[in-house]
Amino acid sequence: MATFETIAQGMILVRIAASRVARAAQPGQFVQRRGHVIEGLVSDDGRAQTTPFDPQPYPILSVDTASGEIAVLAVTDGGDDSAITSTPTGLEWAVRGPLGKAVTVDPAARHVAFIAQGGGIGSLIAVMRETAERGVRVTLLAGAENAWQLYPSHLLPEGVREMTATDDGSAGIRAPVTHLLPQIQDEADVLIASGPPKLYADLARMRADGLLTIPTTVLVLPQLECRDGQCGACAVQTADGSRFACVEGPAFDLDEVEWS
Ligand code: FES
Incomplete structure (x- = not known):
């Protein structure tokens, strides 16, 4: 079962009953939506047929271990919201995960800056919450x-100072978000x-x-296929060769990635 809330233009908050994921999830991890059973379609050996996994990774914003519910962010970028929100019989939100590694922040850092463009903020929410809860600026x-x-300010984790x-x-300055960096770079670790x-x-x-x-x-969340480091669909090119975001990501050092 899932519920949906449009929180900004092109951003839908999806709350999903997924108790196993809720128990295991760490900040920065993500899930993939499973395929759904196609009504009335069975294989020759009688097995129900399903649609493929949705290749889109969905970052986990929060978990509630008591209720077994997780919240993920779906970004439609002006596309068809019904692909996210329509749940006719047999088309429920079932997810696989958590996928990827937890995103860890240098424990010595006293001021951590985050930068997001558009729906990319989804991967940062849980990491910002965990960082702020440790008393870090x-x-x-x-x-x-x-x-x-913009992701709504009132939904940001407590203790986060926002510049837009x-x-x-x-909203904020009229410029690319990177133009804000000079204002905080001397303060942030x-x-x-x-x-x-x-x-x-x-x-x-x-x-x-x-x-x-x-x-x-940098947090890299490319489209997924196998989800277990076998197919190379999520490969990130680094100086040491290909690394797979589905098992080694989403966090990579900016300086180790080969940007082409
Ligand atoms: S999705 Fe296949 S290697 Fe990552």
Whole structure:
């Protein structure tokens, strides 16, 4: 069973009964939605046929171990919300996970900056919550096309200071979110980023130009197939060869990834 709440333009909060995932999940991990049984379609040997796994990884925002419920973020980017929210008979939200490794933050860091573009913020929510709950100062730099595509401030974990940037200036500064970095870089010990490839390309360019000087982790969540390191669909190219985001990710050091 699942319930749905549209929390911003192109962002749907999905709450799912998944007690095993709720018990095991760590900050930064994600799930994959299972295929559903196709009504009336059986194989020659009588087994029910299902649709394929949804290749989209869904970051876990929060868990409630008492109720066995997890909340994940589905990003539609202006696409068809019904692919997320329609649950006719036999098409419920069942998930596999948690997938990936927990995202860990340097325990010596006293001020952690996070930077997100659009729906990339989903991978940061649980990590920010865990970091803030340890008494560490947390600053979020949030970017989006406009104010309506920003993750709602009132849903951010307690203790997170937010700075925003939008393409049209409807919230925060009118500029790419990376333009906020100079304001916090002297104070923050580390940076954790989540967003589209362009964000990572911009950060890599800033690093090469000497404009980004603090240790930076990027969270990579590509589309999945096998989910167990076998197929290479989620490969991230690094100086040491391919690494698979489904089992080794989502966190990679900005400097070890080969951005092409
Ligand atoms: S999805 Fe197949 S290796 Fe990651």
